[in-house]
Amino acid sequence: MHTFYILVTMATLVTLAVCQFPADMEKFHKACMDEAKVTEDELKQFFQNGMKADEAKENIKCHTKCLMQKQGIWKDGVFNADAKVKELMQMPKLKGHEAEITQAMNNCKNEKGANECDTAFKITMCLKEFRSKNP
Structure with a gap:
């Protein structure tokens, strides 16, 4: 279950704080595992190895x-950063952090990869990196 919460954090780009997760996330996670043809073990290994971008296989990127x-x-092919900021601002634990969240989204929303999966993954990794530099 720990892996699931890390995954949710990564996928929802909520690396700025611990928050309540949408009830649908587990359903989304399972559907995306099937769609991206990624196993729980592959995801677990990726997280246990520190979520290193250069170790992410295409199926992990597509899961994201x-x-x-x-x-x-x-x-x-477009990340809607504004919609994500609005969604995050509905979470009580993130109230008062709009400036930091907006800064992170603006800093990372234009990342580009080789394809849509790579782009989504690069945005996520950028947000993770932003969080680690701005606790």
Whole structure:
């Protein structure tokens, strides 16, 4: 279950604070595992190894994109940072952190990869890196 919460954090780009997770996330996670053809063991290994971008296989990247699509923050190859900020601001534990969250989203929303899966993953990794530099 610990892996699931790390995954949710990564996929929802909520690396700025511990928060309440949407009830649908587990359903999204399972559907995206099937869609991206990624196993729980592959995800677990990726997280246990420190989420190193250069170790992410394409299926892990596509899992990230799939989760973003199901949350409604990824459409037609574009990350909707504004929608994600609005969603995050509904979470009580994130109240008062809008400036930091907006800064992170603006810093990372234009990352580009080789394809949509890679782009979604690069945005996520950028947010993770931003969080580690701005606790």
